[in-house]
Amino acid sequence: MLASKPVLFLDPPEFRIRVESLAAPRLRERPIVVAAPGAERATVLALSSEARAAGIARGTEVRLAQKICPDLVVLPPNPELYARASRALHAVIARFAPIIEPRGWGHAFCDISGTERLFGPPVDVAWKMSRAVHEEVRLPLAIGIAGNKLVSEVAAEVAKAVRRSGGQAVGDYLIPVERGEEAKFLAPNHVDLLPDLAQKLRDRLDEYQLERIGQVAEIPVPDLCAVFGARGRSLHAATLGIDPRPVLPPTVKAEFRVEHTLATDTNDRGELDRLIVALADTLGRRLRRRNLATRRLRLLITYTDWMETARTMSVPSLQLDTDLRAAVRAAFALAVTRTVAIRTVGLVVDGLVEAGVQLELWEAGQAATEAAYTSSESESAARKRRSGGQQAAIDRITRRWGGGGIRRGAVAGSLQVA
Numbered sequence: 001m002l003a004s005k006p007v008l009f010l011d012p013p014e015f016r017i018r019v020e021s022l023a024a025p026r027l028r029e030r031p032i033v034v035a036a037p038g039a040e041r042a043t044v045l046a047l048s049s050e051a052r053a054a055g056i057a058r059g060t061e062v063r064l065a066q067k068i069c070p071d072l073v074v075l076p077p078n079p080e081l082y083a084r085a086s087r088a089l090h091a092v093i094a095r096f097a098p099i100i101e102p103r104g105w106g107h108a109f110c111d112i113s114g115t116e117r118l119f120g121p122p123v124d125v126a127w128k129m130s131r132a133v134h135e136e137v138r139l140p141l142a143i144g145i146a147g148n149k150l151v152s153e154v155a156a157e158v159a160k161a162v163r164r165s166g167g168q169a170v171g172d173y174l175i176p177v178e179r180g181e182e183a184k185f186l187a188p189n190h191v192d193l194l195p196d197l198a199q200k201l202r203d204r205l206d207e208y209q210l211e212r213i214g215q216v217a218e219i220p221v222p223d224l225c226a227v228f229g230a231r232g233r234s235l236h237a238a239t240l241g242i243d244p245r246p247v248l249p250p251t252v253k254a255e256f257r258v259e260h261t262l263a264t265d266t267n268d269r270g271e272l273d274r275l276i277v278a279l280a281d282t283l284g285r286r287l288r289r290r291n292l293a294t295r296r297l298r299l300l301i302t303y304t305d306w307m308e309t310a311r312t313m314s315v316p317s318l319q320l321d322t323d324l325r326a327a328v329r330a331a332f333a334l335a336v337t338r339t340v341a342i343r344t345v346g347l348v349v350d351g352l353v354e355a356g357v358q359l360e361l362w363e364a365g366q367a368a369t370e371a372a373y374t375s376s377e378s379e380s381a382a383r384k385r386r387s388g389g390q391q392a393a394i395d396r397i398t399r400r401w402g403g404g405g406i407r408r409g410a411v412a413g414s415l416q417v418a
Helices: 013-024 049-053 062-068 079-093 123-136 149-166 182-186 199-207 213-217 221-228 232-240 271-289 321-335 360-366 366-374 379-401
Strands: 006-011 032-034 074-075 099-102 107-113 141-145 173-176 256-266 292-303 310-318 340-351 410-414 415-417
Touching: 006 123, 006 149, 013 079, 032 049, 062 074, 074 321, 079 099, 079 123, 107 149, 123 141, 123 173, 141 149, 149 173, 149 182, 149 256, 182 213, 199 221, 213 232, 221 232, 256 271, 256 292, 271 292, 271 340, 292 321, 310 321, 321 415
Parallel strands: 032 074, 141 173
Antiparallel strands: 006 107, 006 141, 099 107, 256 340, 292 310, 292 340, 410 415
């Protein structure tokens, strides 16, 4: 089963423009744009609804915008003002959401797991949050409610579009997406609404006249991979509303890193193997403490002559020591191509996702993805669960007795030697 938590995406419409209007009330109801001053071909970074109604769009050159709308007010960006407003907004929503991940000026993802007893179901939390922000910060909110970050972000964007299409000023508005309805919700929307979609992918989708998310979702994964390479799998997952990324507060980095400098430079493979295993185990414990898994690891090596090399590997979602050790050993074998002694070894894991999401199930296409929601536990999943139980026991021993509480075996042929 796919992990799902109640996630809100908060999108204050026209944030920079509204903050500028709060700071200078005379600007209210005026056509306003924010653009870099003095640039020869400066473009519009943000605009008010009045400027949009006049025919201006984000990215329009300022010179053209001023021709379209002669009474246009052009303001330079004011990062300090936007930062103060963002902090004020986040201080309000922190009363309702235990985990907040800021996303640009004023925007934020909120994981509201565990708040139901205090504030009610997610929709109630969203309304209470929006009312408090409106009253205390005087900013409206568009809020998307879903089981992950991707769908909640799209829902907030749809909320703004729905309000605008009704001829109303964009005020407090929210759209909830029920569990299991993600693909159905996304299908009729334009592919441009998919967040973080690379421009090259957008261009290729346009070349194939694929305008709606549902059109892309209907294409089998092998066909998408034939056109887009490995990115075809992640694109297919996105069109189905699958997103395993956790909501991470600023205090939690999006990557974990460990590094060790040897007391004596060496190229002894046995000693180096023990070192990279220890580094992998350290990161495994960090991941498991936060119930995270990694989808990419990077091995960094510095030689005694200060030359550096690195190897990055994409991996299925890993958090168990056995899996991490195997991946790190593979990266080490590919990275070390010199006979010079090694001085420092570092290991970085990123591409963090919530543990328990079986990404490999997506690769078999739509049918396998849908089956992942309802099918019984597979043999592979059962093995992972057993390994996870063994790993949890090892972690408990390590926490109590330290690393010396575990003696690892070595493999000789088909025999396990204690």
